[in-house]
Amino acid sequence: NAGVTQTPKFQVLKTGQSMTLQCAQDMNHEYMSWYRQDPGMGLRLIHYSVGAGITDQGEVPNGYNVSRSTTEDFPLRLLSAAPSQTSVYFCASSYSDETGELFFGEGSRLTVL
Amino acid sequence: KNQVEQSPQSLIILEGKNCTLQCNYTVSPFSNLRWYKQDTGRGPVSLTIMTFSENTKSNGRYTATLDADTKQSSLHITASQLSDSASYICVVRQYGNKLVFGAGTILRVKS
Numbered sequence: 001n002a003g004v005t006q007t008p009k010f011q012v013l014k015t016g017q018s019m020t021l022q023c024a025q026d027m028n029h030e031y032m033s034w035y036r037q038d039p040g041m042g043l044r045l046i047h048y049s050v051g052a053g054i055t056d057q058g059e060v061p062n063g064y065n066v067s068r069s070t071t072e073d074f075p076l077r078l079l080s081a082a083p084s085q086t087s088v089y090f091c092a093s094s095y096s097d098e099t100g101e102l103f104f105g106e107g108s109r110l111t112v113l
Numbered sequence: 114k115n116q117v118e119q120s121p122q123s124l125i126i127l128e129g130k131n132c133t134l135q136c137n138y139t140v141s142p143f144s145n146l147r148w149y150k151q152d153t154g155r156g157p158v159s160l161t162i163m164t165f166s167e168n169t170k171s172n173g174r175y176t177a178t179l180d181a182d183t184k185q186s187s188l189h190i191t192a193s194q195l196s197d198s199a200s201y202i203c204v205v206r207q208y209g210n211k212l213v214f215g216a217g218t219i220l221r222v223k224s
Binding site for chain 1: 117122145147149154155156157158159162202204206210212213214215216217
């Protein structure tokens, strides 16, 4: 099992450009989510999905879109990148049970100039 | 407001020494609390989960405690190793499945 796979690991964008961060998991997890991690702050939830075809907003959704067409994939789209979106992004998945251990990808470091 | 506060922010210890990391929370209603270890450049990995009825749980050299009355948890690392250098994140789950993350404690173990 590869677990949770994120691509790319690093990306540099110019302000206004768009891009998609890819996330795939092979554990048949129903729950998938995207977080951003900034220095000195806890992980913040951007968007999440409880199953294929179902997505919802998290704590900081503005400027990001998601879709969940399959159980395995949960891409995150930046519509028009801004310097404030410079961050490290993590995709995570879990079984939808009350213990809810999150399995994280390796992260994608995004810099917006 | 649901919050998770971790202390200290950072810590440097000598290899072989013990250390204790603190997590105080105001999350209610409480479901469970997890400690994650995040190595530099990697994603967080779960170390242990604490539920309401558990006071202490060990995972090798890591021992987590929970005092649900005072809403405090600690992570004790025994006989530290260089590989323990990482960020340790406390995450509290609220009933209804909302997660509240602490900002983490950065531990550096020196030889």
